[in-house]
Amino acid sequence: MKTVIQVVQHLRPGGIEIIALDLASFAQADEKTIIISLEGDLKSAVAAWPKLKPFARQLIFLNKQPGLRPILVMQLLRIISKTGADAVHTHHIGPLLYAGLAARLAGVKHLIHTEHDAWHLKNSKRRFVQRCAVNLLRPILVADAQNVADNMRVFLQYKNEITIIRNGIDSKYFTPGNKIMARAFFSLPADVQLIGCSGRMEKVKGQSVLIHALSKLPLTVHLALAGSGSTETALRTLVDLLRLNNRVHFLGHIDNMPTFYQALDLFCLPSLNEGLPLSPLEAQSCNIAALVTDVGGAKETLCPDSGEFIAADDCTSMAETLLKMLHNPSNNKPRAFVKQHGDVRAMARSYAGLRGPLVTSGEYYE
Numbered sequence: 001m002k003t004v005i006q007v008v009q010h011l012r013p014g015g016i017e018i019i020a021l022d023l024a025s026f027a028q029a030d031e032k033t034i035i036i037s038l039e040g041d042l043k044s045a046v047a048a049w050p051k052l053k054p055f056a057r058q059l060i061f062l063n064k065q066p067g068l069r070p071i072l073v074m075q076l077l078r079i080i081s082k083t084g085a086d087a088v089h090t091h092h093i094g095p096l097l098y099a100g101l102a103a104r105l106a107g108v109k110h111l112i113h114t115e116h117d118a119w120h121l122k123n124s125k126r127r128f129v130q131r132c133a134v135n136l137l138r139p140i141l142v143a144d145a146q147n148v149a150d151n152m153r154v155f156l157q158y159k160n161e162i163t164i165i166r167n168g169i170d171s172k173y174f175t176p177g178n179k180i181m182a183r184a185f186f187s188l189p190a191d192v193q194l195i196g197c198s199g200r201m202e203k204v205k206g207q208s209v210l211i212h213a214l215s216k217l218p219l220t221v222h223l224a225l226a227g228s229g230s231t232e233t234a235l236r237t238l239v240d241l242l243r244l245n246n247r248v249h250f251l252g253h254i255d256n257m258p259t260f261y262q263a264l265d266l267f268c269l270p271s272l273n274e275g276l277p278l279s280p281l282e283a284q285s286c287n288i289a290a291l292v293t294d295v296g297g298a299k300e301t302l303c304p305d306s307g308e309f310i311a312a313d314d315c316t317s318m319a320e321t322l323l324k325m326l327h328n329p330s331n332n333k334p335r336a337f338v339k340q341h342g343d344v345r346a347m348a349r350s351y352a353g354l355r356g357p358l359v360t361s362g363e364y365y366e
Helices: 015-025 042-048 050-058 071-083 093-106 124-137 146-155 179-185 207-214 232-241 257-262 279-285 315-327 335-341 344-354
Strands: 002-008 031-037 059-061 087-091 110-115 140-143 193-198 221-226 248-252 266-269 290-293 308-310
Touching: 002 015, 002 071, 002 093, 015 031, 015 050, 015 087, 015 344, 031 050, 031 071, 042 050, 042 059, 050 059, 071 093, 087 093, 093 110, 093 124, 110 124, 110 344, 140 146, 140 344, 179 257, 193 207, 193 257, 193 279, 193 315, 207 221, 207 232, 207 315, 221 257, 221 315, 232 248, 257 279, 266 279, 266 315, 279 290, 279 335, 290 315, 308 315
Parallel strands: 002 031, 002 087, 031 059, 087 110, 110 140, 193 221, 193 266, 221 248, 266 290, 290 308
Antiparallel strands: none
């Protein structure tokens, strides 16, 4: 039995964290997965995100405090040595620094590092630190989108091959459903055209742009927002100012996401920055067409026959495109595209391939 250790900065609802859990869920039969969170503790994390509960026996929390904590390297080294890990897989720069060094000290054969976006590398300090870490630790470097890989080569001045493994979702979980029943479940109006958006309510996710776009659309068009975050109060204030209270539905954190997507006529991802987002894949797996902003690898998630993309932070273009898609819905169903190009099982097999014979190049995606 192989032991694979994944290391993340924290375990709060988010794309990277969902990917880590999915890789644990769909691990190969001969592999055991442990997920280490640098920050937080088990009790608090499970209370805030019940999705973690089934994984509790596989989770380790190091309760990292703010600032540089060299002691974490020794803690990770002890865990890696005790478990006899065959592979260590890090997500983002903090885990790479601490767990990457620990893995090399422990003599772990396979060190894999995934970058889930590249926009943070525009910061000169982060760019310098990551460049040094990659050159020192020499991980198998993975990008979750072609756009991310291209930017990594530029920002990190990296000339070797970068493996591309696109994120995937469970298409057997995200399935089409009954729109009337789904709207009734969330007490959403049945007689309107409904646009949906899911994600953390943070400035970078661009929900304010979508709300402004809604103000330019007919009164029969409503918006459902799933998620929570630091900008929620500001978004509610914006809705009040634009007098959209009866047209914007704040649903908060949702565990039953397939039902959310099934309630929609259209999905919109208005992000200002992204890696390769999961939510458009989830929506399209439920046969809901998607509009995304052209940031990171977002447009790489789109079914070319039903999806659309626009420039970020342009509420006028967003409103025009949303209206066009609502008035002229595509007859092409995007679920088949997701099953072929965005399923989690292919993603898991691709990462497993990296933990077999050592491979440093190519594109692992089916």
